[in-house]
Amino acid sequence: MSAKQMQLVDLGKRSGLKVYPVSIGAMRLPEDDEQSTALLRQAIDANMVYIDTCRGYPDSERKVGLALKNGYREKVILSTKWSPWLRKIEEDDDASADCTYKRIIESLERLDVEYVDFYQVWNIYKPAHFEFATRKGGMVEGIIRAMDEGLVKHTGFTTHDTPRNVCRYIDRADWAEVVLFTYNMINPTYKELVEKAHDKGIGTIVMNPMGGGMFTEESPVINNAVKDSTGIESPIEAAHRYLSGDNNVDTIITGIAKPSDITSTIENYEKPTMTADQTAAVEQAMAEISKENMGFCTNCKYCLPCPAKIDIPAMMKVAYLARLLKVPAKAKAEYSWTVNPNNPDCSAAPDQCLQCGACELKCTQRLKVMQQLKYIAENISEPTEK
Ligand code: SF4
Numbered sequence: 001m002s003a004k005q006m007q008l009v010d011l012g013k014r015s016g017l018k019v020y021p022v023s024i025g026a027m028r029l030p031e032d033d034e035q036s037t038a039l040l041r042q043a044i045d046a047n048m049v050y051i052d053t054c055r056g057y058p059d060s061e062r063k064v065g066l067a068l069k070n071g072y073r074e075k076v077i078l079s080t081k082w083s084p085w086l087r088k089i090e091e092d093d094d095a096s097a098d099c100t101y102k103r104i105i106e107s108l109e110r111l112d113v114e115y116v117d118f119y120q121v122w123n124i125y126k127p128a129h130f131e132f133a134t135r136k137g138g139m140v141e142g143i144i145r146a147m148d149e150g151l152v153k154h155t156g157f158t159t160h161d162t163p164r165n166v167c168r169y170i171d172r173a174d175w176a177e178v179v180l181f182t183y184n185m186i187n188p189t190y191k192e193l194v195e196k197a198h199d200k201g202i203g204t205i206v207m208n209p210m211g212g213g214m215f216t217e218e219s220p221v222i223n224n225a226v227k228d229s230t231g232i233e234s235p236i237e238a239a240h241r242y243l244s245g246d247n248n249v250d251t252i253i254t255g256i257a258k259p260s261d262i263t264s265t266i267e268n269y270e271k272p273t274m275t276a277d278q279t280a281a282v283e284q285a286m287a288e289i290s291k292e293n294m295g296f297c298t299n300c301k302y303c304l305p306c307p308a309k310i311d312i313p314a315m316m317k318v319a320y321l322a323r324l325l326k327v328p329a330k331a332k333a334e335y336s337w338t339v340n341p342n343n344p345d346c347s348a349a350p351d352q353c354l355q356c357g358a359c360e361l362k363c364t365q366r367l368k369v370m371q372q373l374k375y376i377a378e379n380i381s382e383p384t385e386k
């Protein structure tokens with residue numbers, strides 16, 4: 001049990017780069033450009049130097065680009081990503097080398113940089129995506145073309161696929177220098193794959209360290225389980241110490257929306273890592289909690305848009321708060337705000353669901369969305385007047 005500290009480690013052997021154990025997720029930056037720039041620079045000054053952005057995160061590339069002026073570009077490892085199956089920019093976008101190359105140029109313009117350190121294939125969540133990316137004339141070829149021209153330095157992929165499929169991708173992706181996947185103490189499904197990728201020299205980057213918000217909700221169920229199994233009072237601290245204890249994880253992506261997201265994560269990384277006994281105990285405790293096997297919504301929003309205009313990730317959160325975390329008052333408050341005409345993004349009520357199933361087909365975590373909507377309609381919401 002030692003403190004991990006903010007010390008450089010290899011970002012996999014293949015890339016030849018080094019990274020600090022806590023990195024920047026640029027998905028939820030502040031609206032205001034000045035605040036966003038100040039926040040990103042605060043994180044970079046604190047040695048969070050790997051930045052994960054994406055062509056599909058609204059305005060993130062532009063905001064990151066603003067923060068990287070005045071000498072900050074040289075301090076960071078800048079990574080962006082895209083795929084046509086998640087975000088078509090133009091109607092005829094496809095997974096061809098030409099289209100990918102075009103999107104890379106566009107990202108460089110949005111970021112206002114000469115090159116990116118990483119350009120990744122964004123979210124391979126079924127074998128067809130891997131084929132689209134790797135076939136002759138496919139995405140990887142477009143990325144390699146940009147690498148030959150010095151516009152991109154390294155590449156890799158992100159994934160939400162089944163462990164079995166991801167295992168195959170890791171075996172076949174000799175071009176990949178990093179892989180980004182979900183891993184946290186309530187969802188250790190990819191734990192062995194993190195080890196496998198690490199052993200192959202692929203840099204391992206972990207997203208969703210907070211279990212899609214599970215550990216930030218002050219749930220008595222989570223609090224007690226974490227405390228009883230590890231002796232650690234704060235689930236957030238435990239979640240960080242769980243990951244800092246896994247030497248196969250090179251870095252974690254921390255979504256930054258406010259200054260304390262930076263300071264508290266780094267503070268936790270300076271505390272002792274979890275022991276093997278604590279790790280086993282907390283995994284057992286989390287498995288007990290998730291017996292209902294609801295799966296975990298990562299708030300990735302790939303299920304949207306919904307034809308009935310239901311805010312599916314928000315409704316999944318309502319279901320978790322009520323069913324899993326047992327904080328019904330919070331569940332009702334979350335529901336009342338989301339399905340509320342005063343909310344500019346007011347969502348339709350769950351009993352408006354058309355049962356079309358489109359969300360379940362697109363869901364990266366293969367969640368039973370319709371079942372959860374039914375639960376909310378029967379237990380939390382008022383029936384919609386028809
Ligand atoms: S099944 Fe319901 S929630 Fe899912 S996309 Fe269709 S209408 Fe929307």
Ligand code: SF4
Nearest residue numbers: 297298300301303363
């Ligand atoms: S329901 Fe599935 S696709 Fe939608 S946000 Fe949650 S995890 Fe992502």
